[in-house]
Amino acid sequence: MATNTNAAEAAYSVHPMPQLEPSFWGNQVFWLLVTLVVIYFVLSRIALPRIAAVLAERQGTITNDLAKAEELKAKAVEAEEAYNKALADARAEAQRIAAETKAEMQAELDAATVKADAEIAEKLAESEKAIAEIRANALASVEAVAKDTAAELITALGGEADDKAVDAAVAARMKG
Amino acid sequence: MASEAQGAKEGGLEFHPMDQFIVKPLFGGDEIAWYTITNVTLWMALAVIGITAMMVIGTSRRAMIPSRSQSIGELAYGFIYKMVEDVAGKDAVKFFPYIMTLFMFIVFANFLGLLPMSFTTTSHFAVTITLALLVFVTVTVVGFVKNGAAFLGLFWVSSAPLALRPILAVIEVISYFVRPVSHSIRLAGNVMAGHAVIKVFAGFAALAVVSPLSIVAITAMYGLEVLVAFIQAYVFTILTCVYLKDALHPSH
Incomplete structure (x- = not known):
């Protein structure tokens, strides 16, 4: 005997293939329609709108985040550009200061050189003047000494020193 | 006795x-x-409870970063939504809840039927024929409402030679009316056959000699049935989408 016989089965005969037993059909179709209506309402009223909302929200968030990331990236690029520009500016400034300083120093040096040259020239002129003076003095002394010596010699030799003649003779000799 | 008619006694089996x-x-x-x-x-x-648990309770937190249960619900939603959109077209999206209902019911009924001692509602032709007729009636009504008499152009193959068209029209009409039959029998037949085969293998397990083989066979069949449970739900749904596409865009 079948092991799972129960009162319901025993009461009437079931088609060997239960799918083809007409007494089952009404029951199945009825409960299927009830089930489908319930599922349809659960899905269309609650589940599907909710999931659609969540998916749309997520899509929105992702889009926003991507836009934000793009913005931040642009900002980063901007900041880098600003940094590079500042760096270049600083370099140019440094070069300018260096060149300026160099030119200043050159000018100072030039001025100092000119001044030094002028001083040297002045001193040279002074020295030359002093030498010329000394020389002139020396000549004058020589002349006086020569006149005196000539007059003394003449006197010592017993002559009468004639100043005019002595002067002329000394001058003639000194032209020599 | 009822069960005697179904039970074939063969040497104690x-x-x-x-x-x-x-x-x-x-x-x-x-x-x-x-x-x-x-x-x-x-x-x-139980199918209703399962669907509610998955699609309503599972998604109740509406999390931006979904939990596992919410992911499953979203996955099912995306799967069927994309199918409707791709197969039936953008204007078929308003039928999405209806198609989703069919898919969820069939897939849950099939998988619940895989539980031992369970009853598989989708193994009955009464159920699947009702489902298929619902689709058939919906598609036919939508076809005529949307396109009027132009819907009959579905049967008039304008790309064929004129002489052949009447013959093709007859074939097309027959194939159109056979749709609900194949649509429903494919599902119930697959599910019923798989479950019956498992039972037959289980019957052999009474013999000690073949019982290990029987258990291996049941396991293998069960694996196949898991595939069938999903694939048949998928096939039923995608065919619904194909028929719906015919109703919305009847030109060949």
């Missing part, structure tokens, strides 16, 4: 592969009226 499909009242009684609460009611109610 008893086979009752079809007993699992018998509809029984849950609370006693002999009569099965259309409103009687039967095992059909029970397993369909």
